[in-house]
Amino acid sequence: MFKIKEIQIHNIGLPLQQTIHMSKVTIEKSNSIIIKAISTNDVVGWGEAAASLSMTGESAIGMIKALEYIRSDIINREIKSFDDISTFVQTAIYGNYGAKSAMEVALIDLFAKAQKVSFSDIIGTELRNELPIIWRIAGSENEIEEAKQKRDEGFQAFKIKVGAKNIDDDLRRAEQLRKSLGDAVQLTADANAGYSREDALKFCSQVDHVGLDYMEQPVNGYDIETMSKCNALMHTALSADEGIHSLADLALHHEKKAADGASLKLIKFGGMKSLFNAVNYMNDNAMHVNISGKAGDSSVSAATIGHISKVASKLDWFSNVSIQYLADDIIHNPMSIQDGKIILKSGLGLGIDVDEEKISQYAI
Numbered sequence: 001m002f003k004i005k006e007i008q009i010h011n012i013g014l015p016l017q018q019t020i021h022m023s024k025v026t027i028e029k030s031n032s033i034i035i036k037a038i039s040t041n042d043v044v045g046w047g048e049a050a051a052s053l054s055m056t057g058e059s060a061i062g063m064i065k066a067l068e069y070i071r072s073d074i075i076n077r078e079i080k081s082f083d084d085i086s087t088f089v090q091t092a093i094y095g096n097y098g099a100k101s102a103m104e105v106a107l108i109d110l111f112a113k114a115q116k117v118s119f120s121d122i123i124g125t126e127l128r129n130e131l132p133i134i135w136r137i138a139g140s141e142n143e144i145e146e147a148k149q150k151r152d153e154g155f156q157a158f159k160i161k162v163g164a165k166n167i168d169d170d171l172r173r174a175e176q177l178r179k180s181l182g183d184a185v186q187l188t189a190d191a192n193a194g195y196s197r198e199d200a201l202k203f204c205s206q207v208d209h210v211g212l213d214y215m216e217q218p219v220n221g222y223d224i225e226t227m228s229k230c231n232a233l234m235h236t237a238l239s240a241d242e243g244i245h246s247l248a249d250l251a252l253h254h255e256k257k258a259a260d261g262a263s264l265k266l267i268k269f270g271g272m273k274s275l276f277n278a279v280n281y282m283n284d285n286a287m288h289v290n291i292s293g294k295a296g297d298s299s300v301s302a303a304t305i306g307h308i309s310k311v312a313s314k315l316d317w318f319s320n321v322s323i324q325y326l327a328d329d330i331i332h333n334p335m336s337i338q339d340g341k342i343i344l345k346s347g348l349g350l351g352i353d354v355d356e357e358k359i360s361q362y363a364i
């Protein structure tokens with residue numbers, strides 16, 4: 001048992017190796033809020049949440065304000081269990097799911113270290129330890145050669161970012177990539193809500209011959225009707241991402257046959273319990289599950305995704321982490337990716353050793 005004596009809130013911008021081009025956004029630098037929580041017996045926990053107006057409606061400034069408020073509610077409170085953490089964080093404030101997720105992760109990391117166990121031991125039961133991740137193909141000039149190289153390194157899953165050009169180009173890219181990479185890999189395309197309704201219907205009516213394993217979020221997240229129509233037009237599975245922020249969103253997509261699976265992000269669900277409720281719902285309803293973060297997240301988020309991935313009741317569409325696209329990271333022992341799989345550090349909590357000089361260096 002211990003109390004939380006201090007919670008620091010850091011706003012950082014991490015440099016990327018290359019600018020990431022998606023349908024509607026270009027990301028040059030990655031903006032995250034990092035939480036450092038310290039207990040009265042000087043155990044430290046870390047958490048991260050991307051600041052993303054498009055995903056959660058939260059700006060970095062807004063997250064800081066929300067976190068200051070949540071902090072005032074948590075400082076000096078005694079923490080006896082994971083349930084305490086979840087209750088304190090989730091009931092401190094309405095909404096603000098990204099901010100809450102960073103705070104919850106930092107407190108779970110701290111609690112796990114205090115209990116001398118790993119993060120995944122606190123949030124569930126380990127179901128898998130091999131964690132293949134998806135390589136993103138984002139429109140670089142030599143994307144086919146790069147993808148082939150990644151396949152040869154051991155990557156089993158690839159996601160083509162489409163929606164930045166026209167649909168004929170996108171279909172051609174997908175077809176060429178399937179031919180070049182072969183049938184053994186999981187190949188998917190993600191429009192990040194970038195197609196118009198007309199283009200989405202056209203793309204989905206023509207995509208089956210390409211051999212994609214699934215198509216993600218052709219239209220904006222509110223347009224469930226077009227998602228349903230797209231799904232009816234193709235045998236290729238349909239994934240929702242921008243349309244999913246809650247269990248209710250998942251149930252609506254399922255009911256309307258607007259998605260066969262979905263990409264889930266902790267920052268949208270706000271905490272472990274609501275995320276796992278969503279995964280369990282998908283498992284019960286034969287939906288496919290992917291767990292991901294935001295492009296440009298650091299190893300703090302990657303470690304969190306790794307631990308979640310170990311215990312999620314279903315994960316057939318693999319996980320995404322983003323550390324492979326960063327030009328620098330904020331930990332001394334960056335997570336590594338070997339044979340297309342994320343390698344979690346053994347050790348207590350998240351197993352990470354944060355480099356606080358890097359946090360100062362990249363402070364915004």
Ligand SMILES: [Mg+2]
Nearest residue numbers: 190216241263
């Ligand atoms: Mg997506």
